[in-house]
Amino acid sequence: MSSRDDLAVVRRLYAGFAARDTAAIGAVLHPEVRVYQAGELPWAGTYEGPAGVQAFLGALLGHVDPEVEVVDLFAAGDAVVQVGRSRGRAHATGRTFDASEVHVFRVRDGLVVRFEAFVDVAEFRRALEPVSPAARAR
Known part of the structure; x- marks a missing residue:
């Protein structure tokens, strides 16, 4: 496949995510897909296979x-980078x-086989962590 084809696959994945369409997402996943989310977040870690992707999205x-x-969104060697x-x-x-992010994809046989997510962890943690009563009183 060409870089252009790989970019089209990743665009379809983002369209599926935007629509929260699990069938569309699943249609572009390789059976051996691996997802890696960096950082100390509740959904961080490595997830394997289509069921792992569902677990990642659920988390x-x-x-x-x-x-x-x-x-x-661009091709960088054998990767697609967002x-x-x-x-x-x-x-x-x-x-x-409002977090900055970089996603790195590998596509094999027209399907996403690897997805790595690197995000502004501090921004997500700020939104996720409860404000203490003392901080609210200030």
């Missing part, structure tokens, strides 16, 4: 309601976030 969407803005922003609200606190 992510169980804590936050994000919308991804793709600022740039530079963008994730904006939304944390469920538990109601606080909003």
Whole structure:
């Protein structure tokens, strides 16, 4: 496949995520897909296989309601890289976030086989962590 084809696969993945369409997401996942989320976040870690992707999305969407803005998407050797922003609200606190992010994808046989997410962890943690009563009193 060409870089152009790999970019199209990743665009379909983002379209599926934006629509919260699990069938569309699953349609572009390789059976051996691995997801890695960096940082100390409730959904961080490594997830394997389509069931792992569902677990990752469940953990992510169980804590936050994000919308991804793709600022740039480009091929870099055998990778597809997305530079963008994730904006939304944390469920538990109601606080909003606006976090920078970089996603790195590997595509094999027309399907996403690896997805690595690197985000502004501090921004997500600020939105996720409850405000203490003492801090609210200030």
